[in-house]
Amino acid sequence: MPGGGNIVNWLWTQLKDNNSQKTKTHWIDYWSKKAGKNKIQIWRPKDKAMRENVANYADYRFWSSTHSLTKNRHINYQIIQGTSGFNPNYCSRMVWQSFYHGSGNKNVIQTSTAGLTYIFPGALVNTFTSKYRPYKVGTY
Template structure:
């Protein structure tokens, strides 16, 4: 696992929307917004180890995607997620960002957030001036995340559990 890897699974649903998405914030931790069945609405962002995350979502398939040709941009997105959606100083033991869960069409507002919005924002805001993902409007489903990436920065499936 590398920072910036994108995880998509079909093993859950929220508000009638199938699927779940997360981003590797580091080589050791996955960041997501799991919804109100798993976390309080006003503190919905969390970090998990790969083992813990795959155990939770292992009752379906889990696909892992990576930008193969741009490891620095992937790392930037993962680090952005860590420092903007969990801990301002990237400290696993010092969570000081608490995001509210909510599904809405405002993709460029940090809160409320939901799983695929969090992943999209990590790449949209966390890769500098590079045009990694295209501008999107409306709700973004977990399964549609790979299609938001511009051709030069395409995600490739590297593993499936």
């Protein structure tokens, strides 16, 4: 979710229909220019099958209920408290929810983090259990 606009809208109102899908290259190019040098970090869990399950869940939950290229999920952007609920939402919370709900019966995310008030991007990696803790792919 790109957010954007006035930061007041991130907290008190909503940015309507703010979810999008981009290629990895497009996302890295766009955000590394916007955020400045060495701001974007890519982390990846080692378990490939689990990653694929989580990606499928994220696609279903946050883009298309039919897994098609046509968007039929319209998520509003707002930084809100808690980890439950899917709309409105914000970027790091969507990633956390995808791993929490989309990893099947694997204990990927620490259950104690379900009670967090906010999911901060820089702290996201610390919500994983030690068995599934992601490794850093790179900084862009």
